[in-house]
Amino acid sequence: MAISSPSLLLSFSHAETIPKPSKIDTVNPPNPILLISRCTSLRELMQIQGYAIKSHLHEDVSFITKLINFCTEYPTTSSMSYARQLFDAMPEPDIVVFNSMARGYSRSTTPLEAFSLFVEILEDDYLLPDGYTFPSLLKACAAAKALEEGRQLHCLSMKLGLDDNIYVCPTLINMYTECEDVDAARCVFDGIVEPCVVSYNAMITGYARRNRPNEALSLFREMQGKNLKPNEVTLLSVLSSCSLLGSLDLGKWIHEYAKKHGFCKYVKVITALIDMFAKCGSLDDAVSLFERMRHKDTQAWSAMIVAYANHGQAEKSMLMFERMRSENVQPDEITFLGLLNACSHAGLVEEGREYFSRMVNEYGIVPSIKHYGSMVDLLGRAGHLDDAYRFIDKLPISPTPMLWRILLSACSSHNNLELAEKVSERIFELDDSHGGDYVMLSNLYARNKKWEDVDSLRKVMKDRRAVKVPGCSSIEVNNVVHEFFSGDGVKSVTTKLHKALDEMVKELKLAGYVPDTSIVVHADMNDQEKKITLRYHSEKLAIAFGLLNTPAGTTIRVVKNLRVCRDCHNAAKLISLIFGRKVVLRDVQRFHHFEDGKCSCGDFW
DNA sequence: TACAATCCTC
Incomplete structure (x- = not known):
C-alpha cells in the first residue's frame, strides 16, 4: 500500500516534537490536543493517544474527533483501520465524526465502506445525516461506480430536503455521470x-468524461449566454472536450480566453492546453507552451511524454523522461503509460520491457490494467504474439475483454488467423456483444479467402445482435466540426463533395493508386461494389471535404473514431504528395502525419 | 468538516 500522505512522509524531520513516552513530564503532561497539530505520522498519533489516557482525554469526543480527522485527511489502509477502531469505540459518535469517517473512506481504496457504515448508523437510528454527509457518501459511490447505492442516497437526500443543497447538487451530478x-x-x-x-462544471465535466464533448460544449455556451463566469475547472473540461473532438479552432479560442482572463497561472490549465494542442494535431504549439512553463509538475511532463508517444516520436518521449528525472520530478503511473505507448508505437520492445520493470522495481508503482494493455500492445504489435498471449495468461488479475482485444488486433496486423481464433474465443466468453471483434476476425478470414467462415461468423454476429460502431471521421473548417460516416456518402453527401471525391480518386489513380479491395469483407460483393465501398470510407470523405473547403497548401486535420484502414492510409500518403498538403490524421490510437507521400508511422501501426 | 478538477490500454 503506497503512502499517499505528504505529512506521513515527513515523519523524520519533526519527530522530536512529540516526546518519547519515557520522557513525558508526568507532573505537567503535554496537551494531547496541541500535539495532534504537530503530529506527522500515524505512529506518532498512536503515541499521543497513549498520553491521552493519562490526562483522561481518551474519551473526550472532540479529542477523538481530531484523531479521526487526522487519519481521514490522507487515508491509507492502516490509518483508516485505526480511525475505524476509534470510531467503533465511541459510545456516542455524532454526525460530525461520522462525516469525517465517510470522507476518509470516499478517498480510500475501499470507498463503499462509507456506505456500509452509513447503513449501520441509520439502522441504529440515532444519527441524522446533514448537508456535509451526502457529498462524501456520493463521492464514495462515484469512486466505486455504485449506481444503486448512489440512487438510494439521492432519494434520501430528497426526503431530507437536502437535494438542492449547493454542495450536494454537484456531487449528485458527478455521482451519476461516474x-x-x-x-x-x-x-x-x-x-x-x-x-x-x-x-x-459538474455537468460539463460529466459529459466530457463520458465522451459526449458536443453536449459539454453546448452547456458551456449556454453558461456564457447567462453571463456566468467560467473558472479554471470549466476550462479544464472544455479543453478536454476540444481534445476529444480534435477541435483546434475552439481550443485556440480557449487559449486566448485563458490568457485574457488570467487562467494561465494554473499549471493544470497549461497542462490541459498542452494536451489539447497535441490531441488536435498541433504538436508544435504543445511543445512551445511546455517549454515556456516555469514550473513543470509530474502531470505536465507526463502530458508531454504522452503527446510525443501519440505522435509516434518515441525518442523524444524518452528524452523528456530523462529531463524530467534530471530535474528531480517524480514520474507517476501516467508517465510510464506514456513511455510504454511510445515504445509500442515505435516497436521498441526491449526499451518498453525495461520501462515496465523500472516502474515496478525502481518506483514501486503497481501496474494497472492500462499498463498491461500497453505491454500486450508492445509485444503484439512487434509480432511477439505468443509472448503477448503468455503475458496475459500469467497476469495477477483476470484479463478484461479489452486486453484480449488488443492482442486480437495484433493478430490481425500479423495475419495470424490461428491465434486470432483462439483469442476471439476468450473474448466471446467475456463479452460477445462487441461488433468490432467479429469484424476484425472476419476481415482475417477474408484475407485468407475463407469465405464460408466469413459467412458463418456474420450469422453468429447477427444472432448475438452484436453491433458494429460505424466508422466516423471529422474535420473542422471555420469553427464548425463536420462529421462523416463510412458508407453514408451515397445518401447524404452533397453533389459538390461527390465531385471533389471523384476528382480526388481520379488523381490518385493517375499517381498509381490501386484500391485495396481485399480489406472489404462482404463475400457477396463484386469488385466494383467493393471499390465503391472503399471510396465512401469516412476518412476519404473527410479528406476530400478538406481539400474542397480549405486554402491550398494548408494542413488537413482529420479525426477518426476507429483505426485508420489500410486502403485509406495508402490513399492519404498519395494525397499528401499529389495535392501538396500535409494531412494529420488522428485515429483511435495514435497520430499519422502524411507528408510528401510518406507517413510518420513508417507504416508500422 | 463539504461541491466541480487536466495527463490514462483500442
Whole structure:
C-alpha cells in the first residue's frame, strides 16, 4: 500500500516534537490536543493517544474527533483501520465524526465502506445525516461506480430536503455521470433553479468524461449566454472536450480566453492546453507552451511524454523522461503509460520491457490494467504474439475483454488467423456483444479467402445482435466540426463533395493508386461494389471535404473514431504528395502525419 | 468538516 500522505512522509524531520513516552513530564503532561497539530505520522498519533489516557482525554469526543480527522485527511489502509477502531469505540459518535469517517473512506481504496457504515448508523437510528454527509457518501459511490447505492442516497437526500443543497447538487451530478447514467445527471441539473458555476462544471465535466464533448460544449455556451463566469475547472473540461473532438479552432479560442482572463497561472490549465494542442494535431504549439512553463509538475511532463508517444516520436518521449528525472520530478503511473505507448508505437520492445520493470522495481508503482494493455500492445504489435498471449495468461488479475482485444488486433496486423481464433474465443466468453471483434476476425478470414467462415461468423454476429460502431471521421473548417460516416456518402453527401471525391480518386489513380479491395469483407460483393465501398470510407470523405473547403497548401486535420484502414492510409500518403498538403490524421490510437507521400508511422501501426 | 478538477490500454 503506497503512502499517499505528504505529512506521513515527513515523519523524520519533526519527530522530536512529540516526546518519547519515557520522557513525558508526568507532573505537567503535554496537551494531547496541541500535539495532534504537530503530529506527522500515524505512529506518532498512536503515541499521543497513549498520553491521552493519562490526562483522561481518551474519551473526550472532540479529542477523538481530531484523531479521526487526522487519519481521514490522507487515508491509507492502516490509518483508516485505526480511525475505524476509534470510531467503533465511541459510545456516542455524532454526525460530525461520522462525516469525517465517510470522507476518509470516499478517498480510500475501499470507498463503499462509507456506505456500509452509513447503513449501520441509520439502522441504529440515532444519527441524522446533514448537508456535509451526502457529498462524501456520493463521492464514495462515484469512486466505486455504485449506481444503486448512489440512487438510494439521492432519494434520501430528497426526503431530507437536502437535494438542492449547493454542495450536494454537484456531487449528485458527478455521482451519476461516474456511474454512467448521464441522463439521470442531466435530470438533476435541469432541476436546479439557478445552477451555479460548480453545477455547470459538474455537468460539463460529466459529459466530457463520458465522451459526449458536443453536449459539454453546448452547456458551456449556454453558461456564457447567462453571463456566468467560467473558472479554471470549466476550462479544464472544455479543453478536454476540444481534445476529444480534435477541435483546434475552439481550443485556440480557449487559449486566448485563458490568457485574457488570467487562467494561465494554473499549471493544470497549461497542462490541459498542452494536451489539447497535441490531441488536435498541433504538436508544435504543445511543445512551445511546455517549454515556456516555469514550473513543470509530474502531470505536465507526463502530458508531454504522452503527446510525443501519440505522435509516434518515441525518442523524444524518452528524452523528456530523462529531463524530467534530471530535474528531480517524480514520474507517476501516467508517465510510464506514456513511455510504454511510445515504445509500442515505435516497436521498441526491449526499451518498453525495461520501462515496465523500472516502474515496478525502481518506483514501486503497481501496474494497472492500462499498463498491461500497453505491454500486450508492445509485444503484439512487434509480432511477439505468443509472448503477448503468455503475458496475459500469467497476469495477477483476470484479463478484461479489452486486453484480449488488443492482442486480437495484433493478430490481425500479423495475419495470424490461428491465434486470432483462439483469442476471439476468450473474448466471446467475456463479452460477445462487441461488433468490432467479429469484424476484425472476419476481415482475417477474408484475407485468407475463407469465405464460408466469413459467412458463418456474420450469422453468429447477427444472432448475438452484436453491433458494429460505424466508422466516423471529422474535420473542422471555420469553427464548425463536420462529421462523416463510412458508407453514408451515397445518401447524404452533397453533389459538390461527390465531385471533389471523384476528382480526388481520379488523381490518385493517375499517381498509381490501386484500391485495396481485399480489406472489404462482404463475400457477396463484386469488385466494383467493393471499390465503391472503399471510396465512401469516412476518412476519404473527410479528406476530400478538406481539400474542397480549405486554402491550398494548408494542413488537413482529420479525426477518426476507429483505426485508420489500410486502403485509406495508402490513399492519404498519395494525397499528401499529389495535392501538396500535409494531412494529420488522428485515429483511435495514435497520430499519422502524411507528408510528401510518406507517413510518420513508417507504416508500422 | 463539504461541491466541480487536466495527463490514462483500442
